[in-house]
Amino acid sequence: MGYKHKPTFIEKMAESIGLIPNLHSEEDYAPSVESLTEPGDLSKYPPPDQWNDWTEYEAKTWPKKEKKTYSIVPTTCFNCESACGMLAYIDKETNQVRKFEGNPWHPGSRGRNCAKGPATINQITDPDRILYPMKRVGERGSGQWERVTWDSVLDDIAGRMRKAIQEGRNNEIAYHVGRPGHEGYMDRVLKGWGVDGHNSHTNICSSGARFGYAIWYGHDRPSPDHANAHAILLISAHLESGHYFNPHAQRIMEAKMKGAKLIVLDPRLSNTASMADEWLPTYPGTEAALLLAIARILLQKGWYNRPYMEQWTNWDAYMKSEHPTKPQTFEAFIDALIDVYAEYTPEYAEKETGVPVAQTLEVARIIGEAGTRFAQHNWRSAGSGNLGGWAVARCLHFLSVITGSVGTVGGTSPNTWNKFHPHFFDNPPAQKFWNELHFPKEYPLAYFEMSFLLPHFLKEGRGFMDTYFSRVFNPVWTYPDGFMWMDAYKDPKCFGLHAALTPVWSETAYFADYVLPMGLASERHDLNSYETHSGIWIAFRQPVLREKARRDGKQFKFTYEVNPGEVWEEDEFWIQLSWRIDPDGSLGIRKHFESPYRPGECITVDEYYQYIFEETKGLKETAAKEGLTALDYMRKYGAYVVEESVYEVNKRPLTAKELDGTEVADDGRVLKKGKTVGIVHDGKPVEGFPTPSGKNEFFSQTMVDWKWPEYAIPQYIKSHIHEDEMDRSKGDYPLVPTFRLPTLIHSRSGNAKWLYEIANRNPLWMHPEDAAKYGVKTGDLLRINTEIGYFVDKVWVTEGMKPGVVACSHHLGRWRRPSDPAGNRWATATVQIDNDGNGGYKMKQLKGIHPFKSDDKDSARIYWSDGGVHQNITFPVHPDPISGMHCWHQKVRIENVHPGDEYGDIFVDTKKSMEVYRRWLEMARPAPGPDGLRRPLWMKRVLRPVEETFYIRDEE
Numbered sequence: 001m002g003y004k005h006k007p008t009f010i011e012k013m014a015e016s017i018g019l020i021p022n023l024h025s026e027e028d029y030a031p032s033v034e035s036l037t038e039p040g041d042l043s044k045y046p047p048p049d050q051w052n053d054w055t056e057y058e059a060k061t062w063p064k065k066e067k068k069t070y071s072i073v074p075t076t077c078f079n080c081e082s083a084c085g086m087l088a089y090i091d092k093e094t095n096q097v098r099k100f101e102g103n104p105w106h107p108g109s110r111g112r113n114c115a116k117g118p119a120t121i122n123q124i125t126d127p128d129r130i131l132y133p134m135k136r137v138g139e140r141g142s143g144q145w146e147r148v149t150w151d152s153v154l155d156d157i158a159g160r161m162r163k164a165i166q167e168g169r170n171n172e173i174a175y176h177v178g179r180p181g182h183e184g185y186m187d188r189v190l191k192g193w194g195v196d197g198h199n200s201h202t203n204i205c206s207s208g209a210r211f212g213y214a215i216w217y218g219h220d221r222p223s224p225d226h227a228n229a230h231a232i233l234l235i236s237a238h239l240e241s242g243h244y245f246n247p248h249a250q251r252i253m254e255a256k257m258k259g260a261k262l263i264v265l266d267p268r269l270s271n272t273a274s275m276a277d278e279w280l281p282t283y284p285g286t287e288a289a290l291l292l293a294i295a296r297i298l299l300q301k302g303w304y305n306r307p308y309m310e311q312w313t314n315w316d317a318y319m320k321s322e323h324p325t326k327p328q329t330f331e332a333f334i335d336a337l338i339d340v341y342a343e344y345t346p347e348y349a350e351k352e353t354g355v356p357v358a359q360t361l362e363v364a365r366i367i368g369e370a371g372t373r374f375a376q377h378n379w380r381s382a383g384s385g386n387l388g389g390w391a392v393a394r395c396l397h398f399l400s401v402i403t404g405s406v407g408t409v410g411g412t413s414p415n416t417w418n419k420f421h422p423h424f425f426d427n428p429p430a431q432k433f434w435n436e437l438h439f440p441k442e443y444p445l446a447y448f449e450m451s452f453l454l455p456h457f458l459k460e461g462r463g464f465m466d467t468y469f470s471r472v473f474n475p476v477w478t479y480p481d482g483f484m485w486m487d488a489y490k491d492p493k494c495f496g497l498h499a500a501l502t503p504v505w506s507e508t509a510y511f512a513d514y515v516l517p518m519g520l521a522s523e524r525h526d527l528n529s530y531e532t533h534s535g536i537w538i539a540f541r542q543p544v545l546r547e548k549a550r551r552d553g554k555q556f557k558f559t560y561e562v563n564p565g566e567v568w569e570e571d572e573f574w575i576q577l578s579w580r581i582d583p584d585g586s587l588g589i590r591k592h593f594e595s596p597y598r599p600g601e602c603i604t605v606d607e608y609y610q611y612i613f614e615e616t617k618g619l620k621e622t623a624a625k626e627g628l629t630a631l632d633y634m635r636k637y638g639a640y641v642v643e644e645s646v647y648e649v650n651k652r653p654l655t656a657k658e659l660d661g662t663e664v665a666d667d668g669r670v671l672k673k674g675k676t677v678g679i680v681h682d683g684k685p686v687e688g689f690p691t692p693s694g695k696n697e698f699f700s701q702t703m704v705d706w707k708w709p710e711y712a713i714p715q716y717i718k719s720h721i722h723e724d725e726m727d728r729s730k731g732d733y734p735l736v737p738t739f740r741l742p743t744l745i746h747s748r749s750g751n752a753k754w755l756y757e758i759a760n761r762n763p764l765w766m767h768p769e770d771a772a773k774y775g776v777k778t779g780d781l782l783r784i785n786t787e788i789g790y791f792v793d794k795v796w797v798t799e800g801m802k803p804g805v806v807a808c809s810h811h812l813g814r815w816r817r818p819s820d821p822a823g824n825r826w827a828t829a830t831v832q833i834d835n836d837g838n839g840g841y842k843m844k845q846l847k848g849i850h851p852f853k854s855d856d857k858d859s860a861r862i863y864w865s866d867g868g869v870h871q872n873i874t875f876p877v878h879p880d881p882i883s884g885m886h887c888w889h890q891k892v893r894i895e896n897v898h899p900g901d902e903y904g905d906i907f908v909d910t911k912k913s914m915e916v917y918r919r920w921l922e923m924a925r926p927a928p929g930p931d932g933l934r935r936p937l938w939m940k941r942v943l944r945p946v947e948e949t950f951y952i953r954d955e956e
């Protein structure tokens with residue numbers, strides 16, 4: 001095995017005369033860390049010592065040379081999770097932010113941004129943004145609002161929460177987050193309140209794939225070392241729009257420039273697939289069949305990493321349980337694997353997926369040759385689209401295990417190895433409540449909260465939300481079954497008070513009680529750290545006008561004093577709210593919000609970050625070299641490298657402290673109070689993996705114990721949109737709605753004019769052969785029927801779509817009603833919604849996007865009118881019975897339009913929504929599991945409550 005790519009003649013020539021670096025010497029494959037310690041090769045960026053006073057020519061007055069002087073403040077982008085570094089250029093004359101560019105000192109993004117980063121300037125200058133807190137004055141959803149003071153908001157909400165907590169109704173308080181992006185901040189706040197109130201969007205996003213990884217090795221996210229890989233396999237479009245889009249994309253391209261092979265599984269010819277060496281347009285939901293076929297080829301050909309598999313998988317547990325009469329040897333294990341996966345021949349994979357046998361063999365060869373330098377990633381995509389989608393990530397990780405590329409240079413590490421974990425000034429104890437609205441008994445293995453079922457649960461009378469915060473989140477528009485959300489939000493029997501914390505109006509904010517404007521990327525503090533590559537870094541999102549005011553020596557207390565209008569930042573909002581919930585400290589909440597430096601007084605946001613940065617390994621010392629405090633260093637550079645590279649943490653020796661009170665079991669597990677905390681490897685106790693066995697679990701006793709023995713080992717699960725489910729004679733198609741256009745951001749690009757100018761429609765992608773069946777050409781309308789309704793969309797006829805499959809981007813179709821406050825007018829169609837009083841909802845577009853007058857002259861120049869169609873609202877909920885992930889793909893029945901159908905028409909029957917919900921609920925195999933548990937103790941749980949809550953009490 002080994003790296004085989006040969007330079008082309010042109011590459012050889014270019015390398016020999018120094019036109020391009022020599023990319024074909026073996027040295028180039030050593031781990032590259034210099035890019036983590038030095039700014040990216042972006043020498044045109046202003047040097048940091050001039051950031052306080054930077055002069056350049058004004059672009060707008062060209063060719064006249066007019067000088068402008070800026071104060072440049074680093075912060076981070078908030079337009080996806082990557083938190084790329086940005087530099088805000090603040091005009092010293094006007095104190096206005098003029099533009100955002102990349103921060104070359106940020107180790108993840110290294111000076112680069114995608115289109116969404118610089119578009120932050122659109123968001124902060126959007127004429128429709130909300131600048132003051134608003135309170136509903138009419139019926140919920142009626143569109144009538146009045147401006148109120150922050151004081152009244154804080155007192156009202158805090159009083160309500162205090163009462164709920166005093167009365168033991170802690171489970172009636174919830175925080176529902178869309179875009180998080182602050183390491184541990186809210187978990188600490190919620191624990192401080194003692195509520196099991198964390199609710200995230202993860203089960204409509206990534207929890208399928210997370211479960212697939214976690215059931216293997218306890219870590220739930222992959223961190224591929226793309227830059228050093230020889231083969232990269234992506235299930236989704238990471239280069240153009242996937243997770244950690246820009247930081248991953250730049251490293252994938254670096255690897256490709258060094259000759260790495262890129263393999264992409266996607267039924268759609270995405271921009272990423274177009275850059276692939278091997279594009280495998282698999283039928284959606286069949287990816288695991290292909291991965292198992294590849295796995296079997298690797299095993300048959302002997303292209304597996306024996307030392308890794310033998311030492312770091314629980315193969316012996318599998319043999320003992322499933323093949324007790326066979327020799328308990330590793331050789332017998334490999335034979336058993338080839339046997340158990342006998343069905344997964346390349347021919348079977350071709351039948352299931354449509355990928356030709358020869359291509360499967362070639363891809364297996366590429367992966368086999370890459371060996372320990374095989375990197376992979378699955379995030380949303382197949383993991384989030386299909387019943388059993390989690391099994392795709394499980395089968396994908398199987399390839400990493402076979403090649404021994406887990407945690408290696410050029411391989412794939414667990415995310416936790418590449419992510420920073422801050423030390424807080426105060427750690428409240430775990431809460432003593434288990435909220436079944438978030439983790440119901442039906443879904444004991446659900447990897448995150450069953451958040452998309454909340455309206456269904458509330459309508460069924462399972463509970464009540466007394467005080468509910470939605471935070472940078474838009475469930476009415478983003479989630480499936482949006483009319484159910486609208487219904488529940490309007491219903492006082494479901495929600496007592498809903499405060500929408502959001503920088504902009506949204507389809508969800510329209511149905512809230514309070515709309516509380518929170519800062520955009522450059523108007524708030526957050527600590528960021530993500531697994532963009534093999535190192536660990538932190539970045540500081542800071543309110544740039546606050547930092548500028550500090551540099552100017554101005555006096556202020558809170559960020560809203562320097563932000564536009566009265567836009568708060570959440571960090572300060574939560575501190576102030578918590579302080580008012582417990583003004584005298586009698587609830588035991590206030591003490592968690594007291595300053596570590598000024599006993600008894602309320603902590604400031606500066607003190608909060610000062611403490612974390614002082615506790616960050618090496619930061620204080622690095623800062624001191626420049627005569628700075630740790631906080632000032634972060635204010636100055638906006639980012640810091642904690643570890644340059646991290647590999648093979650599973651082999652890290654346990655410390656004396658960690659070993660204290662442990663014992664070693666016969667099978668080599670290091671146990672503390674009966675729980676695995678490490679494993680003996682090469683005679684030494686080491687960290688291992690956080691699973692019951694301490695190893696990669698090929699065989700999962702957890703799946704057996706929790707009533708899913710058929711999935712004890714990696715398996716292919718046929719999706720709910722498998723070909724067997726289709727009646728092609730009636731126009732059935734699988735619809736792939738899980739992709740996004742690279743310049744858009746879920747519901748947060750509606751206030752970014754540049755982004756909407758680039759992309760504003762979401763037609764139905766259809767292959768010419770399929771279009772011919774309907775006699776349609778690009779731009780014609782089709783009616784797409786789901787299980788609960790339909791939407792009418794234009795078609796885009798393209799050979800970039802797999803025949804027999806259709807796709808539609810999920811980022812478009814924003815709307816507002818005539819009664820709603822003007823919001824996101826760059827992106828929203830005006831619609832009429834009619835309720836037939838019997839569960840049926842109709843939405844009709846009254847007017848597309850159109851120009852409007854504002855302080856921004858561009859608003860009168862809008863030339864696009866089509867904002868797309870809101871397809872998600874026509875989807876029922878599909879909770880995967882194991883991972884809990886919403887399975888986004890839809891079996892749709894496509895028809896030519898009916899008389900009277902118009903573009904953007906939508907119909908949904910919410911009675912059918914409830915029927916589909918109950919049908920999927922029946923697939924679940926509820927708790928209790930062993931010992932009366934409601935969830936396996938070893939599995940992670942967000943905002944983990946005390947251990948006794950894991951056991952179902954007798955009275956339950």
Ligand code: SF4
Nearest residue numbers: 077080083084114117
């Ligand atoms: S990838 Fe783009 S949107 Fe995401 S953080 Fe980076 S610049 Fe912002």
